[in-house]
Amino acid sequence: MHIVDVCGFYSPEGGGIRTYIEQKLRLAELLGQEITILAPGAKNGVQQVSPSSRIVRLQSPNFPLDRKYFAFTDRGSVHAALDRLQPDFIEASSPWKSAQFVAEYPRRVPRSLVMHSDPLAAHAYRWFEGLAAPNSIDRAFDWFWRRLRRFGREFDVVVAANSSLTKRLQDGGVPNAVTLPMGVEPGLFSPGKRQECVRTILLATCELPPDATLLVSAGRLATEKRIPMLVEAATVAGRQRQIGLVIFGEGRAHKKILRVIDGNPHVRLLQPVRDRELFATILASADALLHGCEAETFGMIAAEAHASGIPVIAPRGGGAGDFVRHDPALGFRPTDTADVVRAILELPHGGSSSRIAPAARSVEQHFRELFALYHALAQSALAVA
Template sequence: MRIVDVCAFYSPWGGGVKTYVEQKMRIGPELGHEIIILAPGDRHEVIERGPMARIITIPEPRFPLDRKYWYFKDEAVLHATISELEPDFLEVSSPWRSASMVARWPGKAPRSLVMHADPLSAYAYRWFEPIMSRESIDRRFEPFWKHLRELGTSFDRVVCASAELRERLEAGGVENTVLHPMGIEAGLFSPARRSAALRRRLLDLCGLPESAKLLIGVGRLSPEKRWPMIVDAVAAASTGLPIGMVILGGGGQKTRILKQIAGNPHIKLLKPEKDRLKFATILASADALIHGCEAETFCMAGAEARASGVPVIVPDRGGAADHARGGAGVTYRAGSALSAAQATLKLLHNLPKTPQPAETTTTQGHFEGLFADYAQVLADKMLPA
């Protein structure tokens, strides 16, 4: 198949979508598919990534709230470009305006909406749940739910990476939802990478002895990740048990988080570890991973922790919650530092003596399943009525 991904979230400066796109352009051709990423940019450009993979950018405006990104504005140009590319299957990676544009493209190719974002959890629920129920919020955001339901009828697949998101969309009346969990890098994450010496060094960095417990937090320093809440939760739990925490992350909330840490010697904020092998070793050497974001569409950090035999402490909503299933961790009430502290103590007092990796999907397996699904959709479309 020639798969064209209309990718409004793509940025050459990084991010989860860029990582996913790079994996798709590597694995897709290995499976016999041509992958074309169609993204907005400063100018028209074709970036070849091999004989069957390329990125095409078309001139569009920069996104005013984050200049690292652009957005699709000219629907006629987008439609013309898609038609020139003659896709067998058409993807769109944003539930916003570009999804509606792709839905209105007059071509016959089947199409999918890949939910790389959960705007209701990231914004509406996070902002308003402290003062009103989720049902009340959903009623006030009915125009967005209507938009999602319209997309569900326009797309052959609405691809979700977490069971919680798929179930919520389905309950909200969104049709054609399917579950395709994302995958982790094969062969990298394992309990065998656990290093007692590294664990001692990290606890020493936190001013604690080897007998203390070591938590790790991984992720972008942005409001929806709720790092200040996690700092408060770990500080509260530390009154009942010696706990050190290392956060690996970068982003705009660094000053805010350092202020929340406020000189606590047992919590350290470090830069992200770019060396993947070193990162896998750090992760495997922790006693548990703690995460605060209930708006994850998958939660890669949770999946990597599970594969490393590291249990997780995660909110009870969003993609992160999937990784606590089957005894792989504990959940707490999303947004509650007190509940997170209680869950932390519950898990750390009952750690397994031997780390056990949970079964996780690999990136290869994710794309094999996703593209097989697309191929079936395409085959069904070609059947005589």
């Protein structure tokens, strides 16, 4: 089956979506699929990744809010590219222009909308935090909900990676919404990667002894990640017991986070670790992941921590919320610093090396299930035709 992913936010310099796309392309041949990523770019071109996968770029203008990205603006060129590619199934990867252009494509081809972003949770709920409840904000943004409901009717399936988002979509009247969790790289993240010497070094970086508790946080330093809240919570919890927090990341909130740390020697902000093997060792060597974002559609770092056998302290909501169900006491109310402090103090003192290794869902399992769903929808469309 030839699947064309009309991906408005793919960029070689991107983050989570880039990783997801690269995994999809790498697994295409193994899973017996032909995959084409149709993405906006600086100029037209084709990058052949394997005999079964490629990236086709359409010349498009820069995305105004981030020059690393480009944006589809010409429906005609997207439709013409789809005519040339002759897909058996079309996937749209955001609820913006790419989804609109795919919905309007006139050929009878089954199609899906994959919710790689949750704009209301990531932006609107945060903008009006403390001023209005989410249900009031939803009413104010009913234009966006009408858009999602229309997409639910025009697409054969709307795929969400976490149960919280699926429930919100269903409660908002969006038809055809299903949950299909993503997965982690098989064999990379494991409790077996834990090294007490790495743990000791990281605690020493925080000027703490080996019997202290080591928390790690990792990811883009963006406002919606709520790193300042985590720093404040770890600082307050650290007044009751020895707690070190090491944050790995870079981004536009870097200076703000340093101001909140305010010289606390037990909290360190370090550059991201791009060596995946080393990062897997660091993650497994921590006593817990501390995560603040309730707006992620999956929560890849939470999945990686879960596969590494360490507890996940995270909000009860969004992608990471699916992982705190394993330790309900470690879930906290989103945006509630005091409840984050409580969750941190629920951890046992010192290390967690006796923790039982969980069963980790692999990225290959995710794509097998996704492609099986697409195949079933394509077969149903043929039967109706």
